[in-house]
Amino acid sequence: MSENAQKLYYPPEALVKNAAVPGMEAYQALVKQAEEDYEGYWANHARKLLDWHKPFSTVLDESDAPFFKWFADGELNVSYNCLDRQVNNGLGDKVAIIFEGDDGKVSKVTYKELLGKVCKMANALKSVGVKCGDRVVIYLPMSVEGIVAMQACARIGATHSVVFGGFSAQSLRDRLESSGAVALITSDGQFRGGKALPLKPIADEALSMGGCEAVKNVLVVKRTGGEVTMVAGRDQWVEEVMAQQPDTCEPEWVGAEHPLFLLYTSGSTGKPKGVQHSSGGYLLQAVLSMQYTFDIKPDDVFWCTADIGWVTGHTYIAYGPLASGATQVVFEGVPTYPDAGRFWQMIQNHKVSIFYTAPTAIRSLIKAADANEKVHPKNYDLSSLRIMGSVGEPINPAAWEWYHENVGGGRCPIVDTFWQTETGAHMITPMPGATPLLPGSCTLPFPGIQATVVDETGTEVPWGQGGILVVKRPWPSMIRTVWGDPERFKSSYYPADFQGKLYLAGDGAIRDAETGYFTITGRIDDVLNVSGHRMGTMEIESALVAHEKVAEAAVVGRPDDTTGEAIVAFVVLKGPRPTGDEAVATIKELAAWVGKEIGPIAKPKDIRFGENLPKTRSGKIMRRLLRQLAKGEEITQDTSTLENPAILDQLKG
Ligand code: WT7
Numbered sequence: 128m129s130e131n132a133q134k135l136y137y138p139p140e141a142l143v144k145n146a147a148v149p150g151m152e153a154y155q156a157l158v159k160q161a162e163e164d165y166e167g168y169w170a171n172h173a174r175k176l177l178d179w180h181k182p183f184s185t186v187l188d189e190s191d192a193p194f195f196k197w198f199a200d201g202e203l204n205v206s207y208n209c210l211d212r213q214v215n216n217g218l219g220d221k222v223a224i225i226f227e228g229d230d231g232k233v234s235k236v237t238y239k240e241l242l243g244k245v246c247k248m249a250n251a252l253k254s255v256g257v258k259c260g261d262r263v264v265i266y267l268p269m270s271v272e273g274i275v276a277m278q279a280c281a282r283i284g285a286t287h288s289v290v291f292g293g294f295s296a297q298s299l300r301d302r303l304e305s306s307g308a309v310a311l312i313t314s315d316g317q318f319r320g321g322k323a324l325p326l327k328p329i330a331d332e333a334l335s336m337g338g339c340e341a342v343k344n345v346l347v348v349k350r351t352g353g354e355v356t357m358v359a360g361r362d363q364w365v366e367e368v369m370a371q372q373p374d375t376c377e378p379e380w381v382g383a384e385h386p387l388f389l390l391y392t393s394g395s396t397g398k399p400k401g402v403q404h405s406s407g408g409y410l411l412q413a414v415l416s417m418q419y420t421f422d423i424k425p426d427d428v429f430w431c432t433a434d435i436g437w438v439t440g441h442t443y444i445a446y447g448p449l450a451s452g453a454t455q456v457v458f459e460g461v462p463t464y465p466d467a468g469r470f471w472q473m474i475q476n477h478k479v480s481i482f483y484t485a486p487t488a489i490r491s492l493i494k495a496a497d498a499n500e501k502v503h504p505k506n507y508d509l510s511s512l513r514i515m516g517s518v519g520e521p522i523n524p525a526a527w528e529w530y531h532e533n534v535g536g537g538r539c540p541i542v543d544t545f546w547q548t549e550t551g552a553h554m555i556t557p558m559p560g561a562t563p564l565l566p567g568s569c570t571l572p573f574p575g576i577q578a579t580v581v582d583e584t585g586t587e588v589p590w591g592q593g594g595i596l597v598v599k600r601p602w603p604s605m606i607r608t609v610w611g612d613p614e615r616f617k618s619s620y621y622p623a624d625f626q627g628k629l630y631l632a633g634d635g636a637i638r639d640a641e642t643g644y645f646t647i648t649g650r651i652d653d654v655l656n657v658s659g660h661r662m663g664t665m666e667i668e669s670a671l672v673a674h675e676k677v678a679e680a681a682v683v684g685r686p687d688d689t690t691g692e693a694i695v696a697f698v699v700l701k702g703p704r705p706t707g708d709e710a711v712a713t714i715k716e717l718a719a720w721v722g723k724e725i726g727p728i729a730k731p732k733d734i735r736f737g738e739n740l741p742k743t744r745s746g747k748i749m750r751r752l753l754r755q756l757a758k759g760e761e762i763t764q765d766t767s768t769l770e771n772p773a774i775l776d777q778l779k780g
Contacts, residue, residue, distance in 0.1 A: 136531070136564040138540050142513065146560025147418045148574070154561040157574035168575055169197070169411070169603055176414045177407065177450075178212050179203050180380040187601065193621035193630075194608060195601040196384050197408035204378035205387055205406050206249075206282035209449035210242040211378070222454045225428070225477055226271050229318035229460035233476075236271055238452070241278075243374035244271070248279035250372035251365065255344040257310050259284030259379050262389065264308040264342075265435075266290045266299055266330055268317030269459045272348045272365070273435045276312045277445045281387060281406075284379035288389040288401070291436025292317055294726040296332035298399075302391050303339035305401055306610060310344040312365065316351035320464040323351040331356065383407025389610045390438055392548040393663035394619060395633075395652035401610030402438075402548050408603030412552035413447035419574065420542050420553050421481050422514060422560060423451050430456035431483040431516075432470070437660075438548040439518055442604075443483060447552075462488050467495030468502035471534070475507045482534070483516035487658040489526050489534075490689045496533075504533045514559045516542045519659025520691045521647050527566035545569040545647055547632060548661070549620065551604030554578060554632075555645050568644045576602055578645065580636050585625035591640030593648060598630040605630070653750075655684040655692050660728050667694060667731065670724035674717060676700050681740050681748050682731065685757040695757035696731040697740055697778055704736045704777065733757070737777040743768050756780070 143149050148157065161168040166186035173183070183201025213221070219239035226234050236244070257263060263285045267273040273289075280287040288306045290299050303311065313330045316323050327347055334342060346365040347355065357363070387406045391399040417423045429448050433439035448455040456477050462470050470492065474482060496503040515535050517527070522543055531541055540559040546552060555578055557570040564570065572578045577599040580588050588594040609616040621627045635648040650656065653664040664682040671680035679699040687693035698717065705713050714734045722730045735756075741749045752764050756778050766772055 134565055136540070136566075138560050138562070139538055142422070142540065143560045145424070146422050146558070148422075148558040148561045151561050151563075154558050154571075154574065158572075161575040165575075165600060172415055173198055173201075173407065173411050173603070177203060177411055178208055180207075183383060183407070189601070193601070193617060193627060194613070195605065197405065197601075197603045198383040201383045201407055202380045203383065203407055203410075204282065204380055205410050205446065205450075206245060206278045207378040208410060209278060209281075209446060210238060210245060213238040213449075213452045214242055216452070218452050221452065223449060224271055224274065225454065225456045227456065227458050227460075227473060227477075229321065229464065234271075241271075241275070241449075244275045244369075245278040245282055246374050246376035247369040247372045248275050248365070249282040249376040251346065251368040252279055252285065252310065253283060253376075254368060254372065255310060255346070255363075257283065257285050257344075259381065261285045261310070262288060262306040262308045263310045263312065264288050264290055264299075264303050264306060266292065266311060266313040266326060267348060267435070268292045268314060268319075268326070268350065269434055269457060270314070270348070270350065271457065272314070274445050274457070277388070277435065277441070278449070282376060282378050284381045284385060286386045286388055288391065289436050289441070290391070291434060291726070292326060293436070293728055295723055296329045296336065297724050298726055299330065299333040300336045300339060301398060302401075303333060303342055305391070305398070306389055307341050308339065309341055310346065311342050312346045312348070314348035314350045315355045316353040318351060318459060320461045323353055325353055327353075327355040331358075381406055384607070386607070388441065390441065390548055392438075393654055393661045393666055395654055395663060396665055399663070399666070400612070400615060400619070403607045403610050404551055404604070405607055408605070409551050410446060410450055412602070412604035413442045414450045416442075416553045416573065417447045417451040417453070419558055420544060420556050421483070421516065423448070423453050423481065425452070427453060427480045428456065428478055428511070429453050429481045429483075430458070430474070430477070430479045432458060432462070432485070432488065433483075433518075438551070439483075442552055462492060463495065466502050467492055467499070468504075468507065471502075471504045471507035471509060474509050474512060478511040480511050481514045481516070482512055483518065485519040485659040486517055486522040486526055487520065487690055489517070489522070489530050493526060493529050494689065509534060509536060512536070512539050514542065515539045516544055518544045518546070520656045521649070522567065524566035531566075540564060543567075543569045545645070549606040550602075550632075551606070554598070565639070565642070565644055568639065568646045570644045572645075580638055580645075581625070581629065583624065585629055590638040590643050593635060593637040595651060596632045596634045596636035596645075596647070597625065598632065601630070655682075655694060657684075657692050657694060657728060658690045662694065662729055666725060667696065667721060667729055670721045670729070671696060671698060671717060673724060674720050676702065676713070677717070679740060681750065681753055683750060683754045683757050685733070685754070687732070693732040694729070695733040695735070695753075697735050697737060697753055697756075699737055699739055704738050710736060733780060735778050735780045737774045739771055739774050741766070741769055741774060741778070744770065753778075
């Protein structure tokens with residue numbers, strides 16, 4: 128530890144004393160418990176933290192590996208655990224959600240009120256024929272209704288699939304088709320940065336594209352008042368349907384393995400994968416990580432700035448905080464409207480004590496504060512904060528230190544939480560009242576998670592040596608399968624290279640030689656991380672070549688100060704290579720096209736044209752070389768096998 132000693136940040140005494148994991152000895156004791164009796168460790172937590180309608184008698188079932196089952200004969204209801212349980216425990220009048228709109232308007236919803244809304248929505252879904260086991264796609268902005276819709280599905284045993292409101296009609300259509308959704312819940316539109324943006328018109332376009340004929344009902348939330356066309360016999364205003372429904376609804380008791388939700392995420396090849404999550408194991412780790420990682424206490428005000436369209440918004444907005452009986456802030460807008468002090472203003476106004484955001488947001492707010500002193504966090508009273516978190520991508524030490532100093536006043540531990548859509552909950556993260564922090568490192572595994580670093584053969588490498596991040600044992604909140612494609616589940620996450628015995632995260636990692644702390648070194652596959660959003664290079668390439676002018680395209684990532692990585696596209700047109708104004712116009716056209724095909728988050732930041740792409744004699748695109756070109760680096764690679772070295776000059780940008 129000596130080498131890093133001066134860089135480590137220790138938890139404040141006051142926090143350690145009352146922490147769920149008070150000190151490193153307590154952490155090590157938990158790790159040991161889990162090592163000595165793995166099933167017992169998880170079973171104890173599952174009994175203590177969840178209410179079971181029927182207790183489980185089996186814990187981990189590995190008989191059909193890697194299709195693992197947890198608590199399989201137990202029965203529960205996720206919505207019951209999030210809502211009824213709190214009301215029954217005397218928390219009915221506690222505020223569950225403090226909602227702040229894009230326009231700054233604040234409304235509060237208690238647990239009792241939330242339960243009533245969820246029951247009405249659940250009954251509304253039943254009234255249009257949605258049954259246990261059906262899939263429902265939710266295409267809603269950040270809103271109370273979004274959370275209500277997710278909880279309502281859970282209540283009746285319908286499996287939801289939330290599609291991020293920034294995704295295009297094409298992306299929505301693909302997810303509707305792949306999930307076989309029978310209903311869609313959307314809204315007229317959404318407010319972002321003072322603008323009203325349409326959603327229902329995009330949903331209509333998606334539904335008209337074909338392939339989602341299974342969708343019989345569309346329930347529409349009124350938000351912006353924007354103009355919408357309601358298709359008779361298919362579309363209804365959700366308020367109107369809910370108004371006719373009782374505010375109680377018996378929860379559907381489901382098996383612990385019942386699929387709570389599907390969430391589509393990018394892989395290195397082909398279409399996004401529908402990551403299938405369970406009910407019991409998933410909720411267990413949502414609650415346990417609220418305790419261990421966030422040290423949630425009854426008086427805390429928790430705020431996770433993610434969108435419900437991503438897994439962070441599932442585990443740490445829609446499920447974890449509610450199942451913990453916490454009060455949380457839910458925010459509709461963007462961090463820079465009306466100005467870049469919005470987050471700090473909201474922390475001050477709502478007395479947020481636990482704040483969870485993404486490095487990309489922090490980096491952009493650092494820039495904004497540098498440019499305009501008025502939006503610097505020092506102008507706000509942030510003394511309510513006690514714990515802060517980071518998620519989605521590596522946080523660079525400079526941003527970490529700024530966040531720690533200027534937002535956390537030097538007193539709040541930062542939990543840099545490494546996890547994935549597939550893992551359901553935190554995997555490698557500090558415990559705020561225990562782990563000494565090293566900026567840029569997500570430190571040590573969550574108690575019970577057996578993460579390690581291996582080489583290509585699956586052999587563990589010594590600390591200090593980089594390799595591939597894997598997890599040795601299945602854990603309760605893990606992905607169960609890829610919806611409709613079990614083979615892809617196996618080959619993506621339990622590859623034959625490791626005899627199907629290790630979970631492959633898809634990231635590289637290195638453990639510090641002395642502390643064993645993990646640092647994530649980035650994806651080892653063709654997946655990019657732009658502003659904490661996962662994008663497959665192949666997906667963007669397919670979108671580009673679907674444009675009539677494009678013959679061929681290759682997409683790579685380039686490090687970016689604000690967004691972590693930026694998308695760079697190398698494009699060969701069917702016609703001549705454009706230059707000057709024509710190139711500028713074509714770049715605009717192609718970027719807009721990708722935005723329309725996938726969503727604005729997938730728009731390349733940089734598009735370059737060549738008469739060809741650099742290829743080996745056998746026709747393989749030399750991606751490593753493209754990555755160097757994207758960064759503007761000198762080409763150090765051997766280019767003697769290049770068919771046409773002259774194109775390198777064209778692609779230099
Ligand atoms: C990928 C998963 C899980 C929440 C949001 C993203 C990267 C995530 C960290 C972190 C370094 C991180 C990894 C991972 N990632 N958190 N704390 N430090 N990298 O979920 O879209 O499934 O992306 O995000 O590359 O594999 P996701």
